[in-house]
Amino acid sequence: MISNKMIELVQNSSVIRAMFEEGKRLASIYGSENVFDFSLGNPSVEPPEAVKNAVIETVTGESANLVHGYMNNSGYEDVRSTIADSINKKFNTSFTEENIIMTVGAAGGLNVILKTLLNPGDEVITFAPFFGEYRNYVDNYDGELVVVSPNTATFQPNLSEFEKKITDKTKAVIVNTPNNPTGVVYSEETIIALADILNRKQAELKTSIYLISDEPYRELVYGGITVPYLTKYYRNTIVGYSYSKSLSLPGERIGYLVIPGEADAFKDVAAAANVANRILGFVNAPSLIQRVVAKCLDAEVDISVYNRNRELLYNSLIEYGYTCVKPEGAFYLFVKALEEDDKAFSAAAKKYNILIVPGSSFGCPGYFRIAYCVDYKTIEGSLGRFKKLALEYLGK
Amino acid sequence: MISNKMIELVQNSSVIRAMFEEGKRLASIYGSENVFDFSLGNPSVEPPEAVKNAVIETVTGESANLVHGYMNNSGYEDVRSTIADSINKKFNTSFTEENIIMTVGAAGGLNVILKTLLNPGDEVITFAPFFGEYRNYVDNYDGELVVVSPNTATFQPNLSEFEKKITDKTKAVIVNTPNNPTGVVYSEETIIALADILNRKQAELKTSIYLISDEPYRELVYGGITVPYLTKYYRNTIVGYSYSKSLSLPGERIGYLVIPGEADAFKDVAAAANVANRILGFVNAPSLIQRVVAKCLDAEVDISVYNRNRELLYNSLIEYGYTCVKPEGAFYLFVKALEEDDKAFSAAAKKYNILIVPGSSFGCPGYFRIAYCVDYKTIEGSLGRFKKLALEYLGK
Numbered sequence: 001m002i003s004n005k006m007i008e009l010v011q012n013s014s015v016i017r018a019m020f021e022e023g024k025r026l027a028s029i030y031g032s033e034n035v036f037d038f039s040l041g042n043p044s045v046e047p048p049e050a051v052k053n054a055v056i057e058t059v060t061g062e063s064a065n066l067v068h069g070y071m072n073n074s075g076y077e078d079v080r081s082t083i084a085d086s087i088n089k090k091f092n093t094s095f096t097e098e099n100i101i102m103t104v105g106a107a108g109g110l111n112v113i114l115k116t117l118l119n120p121g122d123e124v125i126t127f128a129p130f131f132g133e134y135r136n137y138v139d140n141y142d143g144e145l146v147v148v149s150p151n152t153a154t155f156q157p158n159l160s161e162f163e164k165k166i167t168d169k170t171k172a173v174i175v176n177t178p179n180n181p182t183g184v185v186y187s188e189e190t191i192i193a194l195a196d197i198l199n200r201k202q203a204e205l206k207t208s209i210y211l212i213s214d215e216p217y218r219e220l221v222y223g224g225i226t227v228p229y230l231t232k233y234y235r236n237t238i239v240g241y242s243y244s245k246s247l248s249l250p251g252e253r254i255g256y257l258v259i260p261g262e263a264d265a266f267k268d269v270a271a272a273a274n275v276a277n278r279i280l281g282f283v284n285a286p287s288l289i290q291r292v293v294a295k296c297l298d299a300e301v302d303i304s305v306y307n308r309n310r311e312l313l314y315n316s317l318i319e320y321g322y323t324c325v326k327p328e329g330a331f332y333l334f335v336k337a338l339e340e341d342d343k344a345f346s347a348a349a350k351k352y353n354i355l356i357v358p359g360s361s362f363g364c365p366g367y368f369r370i371a372y373c374v375d376y377k378t379i380e381g382s383l384g385r386f387k388k389l390a391l392e393y394l395g396k
Numbered sequence: 397m398i399s400n401k402m403i404e405l406v407q408n409s410s411v412i413r414a415m416f417e418e419g420k421r422l423a424s425i426y427g428s429e430n431v432f433d434f435s436l437g438n439p440s441v442e443p444p445e446a447v448k449n450a451v452i453e454t455v456t457g458e459s460a461n462l463v464h465g466y467m468n469n470s471g472y473e474d475v476r477s478t479i480a481d482s483i484n485k486k487f488n489t490s491f492t493e494e495n496i497i498m499t500v501g502a503a504g505g506l507n508v509i510l511k512t513l514l515n516p517g518d519e520v521i522t523f524a525p526f527f528g529e530y531r532n533y534v535d536n537y538d539g540e541l542v543v544v545s546p547n548t549a550t551f552q553p554n555l556s557e558f559e560k561k562i563t564d565k566t567k568a569v570i571v572n573t574p575n576n577p578t579g580v581v582y583s584e585e586t587i588i589a590l591a592d593i594l595n596r597k598q599a600e601l602k603t604s605i606y607l608i609s610d611e612p613y614r615e616l617v618y619g620g621i622t623v624p625y626l627t628k629y630y631r632n633t634i635v636g637y638s639y640s641k642s643l644s645l646p647g648e649r650i651g652y653l654v655i656p657g658e659a660d661a662f663k664d665v666a667a668a669a670n671v672a673n674r675i676l677g678f679v680n681a682p683s684l685i686q687r688v689v690a691k692c693l694d695a696e697v698d699i700s701v702y703n704r705n706r707e708l709l710y711n712s713l714i715e716y717g718y719t720c721v722k723p724e725g726a727f728y729l730f731v732k733a734l735e736e737d738d739k740a741f742s743a744a745a746k747k748y749n750i751l752i753v754p755g756s757s758f759g760c761p762g763y764f765r766i767a768y769c770v771d772y773k774t775i776e777g778s779l780g781r782f783k784k785l786a787l788e789y790l791g792k
Contacts, residue, residue: 001604001661003515003537006668013671042466051464052455055684059451068447068645070438104500104649104678111677119399136675141399208397249464251683253500265397272402275409279532281507282500286682287647288451 009136019355026353036382038370039355041180041331043248045306045373050299051247054292067288073278074270075102075256075285079294083256086297091229099260101273102285105253106216106242108277110137113212113238113257114172115276116269118143122171127157129334129364131180131214143171150364155182155325155334156190159197166201172210173198177227178217181362181369182334183310183327185221188228195234208236208264216242216255217330219300222307225328231260238263243293245331248301252289306331309372309379316383320390331373334359338393342366348392352385405532415751422749432778434766435751437576437727439644441702441769446695447643450688463684469674470666471498471652471681475690479652482693487625495656497669498681501649502612502638504673506533509608509634509653510568511672512665514539518567523553525730525760527576527610539567546760551580551721551730555589562597568606569594573623574613577758577765578730579706579723581617584624591630604632604660612638612651613726615696618703621724627656634659639689641727644697648685702727705768705775712779716786727769730755734789738762744788748781 002010019039026035058067074080080097087095103109114124120142126134128150138145146165151158157175175194177186186194198209213230218241221227231237242255259270277284284290314326314333323336337345342358342365349356349368359367372379398406415435422431454463470476476493483491499505510520516538522530524546534541542561547554553571571590573582582590594605609626614637617623627633638651655666673680680686710722710729719732733741738754738761745752745764755763768775 002512002664002668003518005515006512006672007664009671009675010664010667013667040466044461046460047464052460055455056452059448064442064448065440065644068443068647070436070646107677107679109677116398116402119401122399133675137677140676248461250466251464251680253679253682268398268403268406271406271409272398275405276402279405279529280536280676281503281505281533282678283503283649284647286649286685289682289684 019357023355030353033381035353035355036378036385037355038372038374039357041371041373043245043250043301043373044375045248045301045303047248048296048299048301050296051249051292054295055288057295058288058291062291067291069287071284071287072274073284074274075100076290079290080256082294083297087258091232093229093231095258095260098270099258101257101259101270101277102290103240103255103257103277104282104285105244106214106240106255107133107137108253108282108285109240109242109255109257110174110212110214111140111280112273112276112282113240114138114141114143115280116272117171117210121169123167123169124172124174125162125165125170126174127162129155129179129181129359129362129367130174131176132361132363134174146170147363152364155179155184156186157194159190159193162194163197163201166197166205166209168205168207170201170207170209172212174212174214175230176214178221178327178329180217180330181332181357181359182325183330183332184325185225185227185328191228191230191233198234198236210263211237213237213239215239216245219246220303220306220331221329222303222310223328227329231258235260235262236264246301247293247296247299249289252286254285254289254293305376306373309374309376312376313370313372313379317386320387321394322390331371333370333372334367335370337366337368338390340366342368349389352389354382354385354389415753419751426749429777431749431751432774432781433751434768434770434778435753437767437769439641439646439697439769440771441644441697441699443644444692444695444697446692447645447688450691451684453691454684454687458687463687465683467680467683468670469680470670471496472686475686476652478690479693483654487628489625489627491654491656494666495654497653497655497666497673498686499636499651499653499673500678500681501640502610502636502651503529503533504649504678504681505636505638505651505653506570506608506610507536507676508669508672508678509636510534510537510539511676512668513567513606517565519563519565520568520570521558521561521566522570523558525551525575525577525755525758525763526570527572528757528759530570542566543759551575551578552582552586553590555586555593558590559593559597562593562601562605564601564603566597566603566605568608570608570610571626572610574617574723574725576613576726577728577753577755578721579726579728580721581621581623581724587624587626587629594630594632606659607633609633609635611635612641615642616699616702616727617725618699618706619724623725627654631656631658632660642697643689643692643695645685648682650681650685650689701772702769705770705772708772709766709768709775713782716783717790718786727767729766729768730763731766733762733764734786736762738764745785748785750778750781750785
């Protein structure tokens, strides 16, 4: 009775979410303190106090019809203007509210921009490993996802293969830095080289290729590293941002798109994105939380908590014999599985009540992802089990 | 640069929304007290105080990670269970949380269920006049919207034409009662006859035809009239509900789908709707407001305000010589235009600073829609102008 596409999608339904449900099942058997669920990127750090204060201030201090009513499908003008100013201050850009479209999270934003851009058969390139939902988002608009194979030495994108895969059907490129699942931040050198390739190919093919920068992890970086702001490196960049991680609000579905004025066909793209937001059924980003985030633009979650997790887990895994590029951002480790079959390895980990996600879910078999956005004691409790798991494969 | 579909959609972009922007422009010239904007269904009645209290109670009394975090893509189990109980109490049904999927408003819910059900080329039937977005929602999944022509005598659906339009490609039927744009409530007699046709056609064609009941106006009815709960009349009914009007929260994007256990392929449909919610980029309904509405299920907006508007406007228009079926629900009047060309008539009204929406936006030319969810004084101020407009056409 359901559509053919959905039959397939339900069958292959996100391994990550299935793991989440499995974690709850194991917890009900063994007790949650004996299950080590590293499967889902659900922030463990509380939202900053500023969020609660802004919620209360908004519902007590502003008109209820304003706070909960319809507004322009692109979002409240004052919220968009405040966000534009904040981006300008941080990155020395010059956006206005015309460049900002409030969206139902970054997932909503990506769908809006793909609906805006794609004709059936258009190609969208991304770099493995990548967030598996990109495949569904592109397929929603009958586009073709073209995957550049992983560079497992550094997990920086493989740019020579990228250049070869650009064709006259390439409409967009999706990058995600800091990256899910590797935690790697694409270097400025990488970004410059990527922009250079795109500029050359655009000129050669006489097309516009939009670089979609999916940025839910922008603020989650460690050791003072800088994440380049991509609109400054390439004219046709569109940013998809989310407050899910920066303010620990993943359930609220709040984020925005930045469409720079210098992007090709800016007016058409912005107008179409406004309409796409409406007709896809989002209508607008949730209203109260739009007003709340505009009051919390300088608030931050305490990322030292994630950093402490990262250090303990990374150092311990290396000690036990695992191999992993040390990540500079996000809250994931992407570790080489101790056997070729990452699904078999993840199943082996489950025998120790450790839940991890096979790399093949991210287009990168032979690896697994650990989401370390969990309590420190979960990390501590898991270490002996990760050690035993390593011993099982590597011997003592 | 943008997709071919979007080029067309931007050009034809919602007349209603364009009117809304036009209203703001006129207000900036003439002053808002001299512009009579009846174009948008943006509730003028404030949300009940219970909403504010529930927001504050939730952010101060519950764990912030729970309130703002990820949950099952179908929504919080406790919220869904509370809503199921409330529906059961009101309508003597027997739903559980398994039957409820929290959605980003009814617009999100309709998109989720259409993504779930439609293969390209499948047909979805609706009855003119209808909410114009249905055309876009069905097109999002490459379905074909089949429109049954209006029965302008009563604006009850034209069932004999409906029966003829059902084919083996008919996957779903969308009804909207109380109706936008007419305000008419489909009678129980209508619903029984509609269900009878659907049952006969299902048996004859050996297909499942889902009846999608779009119910944002369920609670907005006047004179104590009852709106039949459609799952009780037809097994394959799926309800799309929204709190936009019942709690005056249209900006919050919060609603739900009801998928009854007795519906054909219930398990597949519910599982696919859960996945569709995720992959369309909604991910889940906004979290805080999910928890808030579950605490406000017995709260109501003051619909006597809308009723007062309805009475004054309806009685005055009839007195001036307009023709209109007196609506029993929603907050719209659907009035016969005083010339055949409803767009020309709406343009004529604009000369009096009256903004109305041509019936052709709802698949019913020759009429216009008045959204009377405005201040009483806006209604009062508009009467002289509606009278002059009538005189212009009808003479003294």
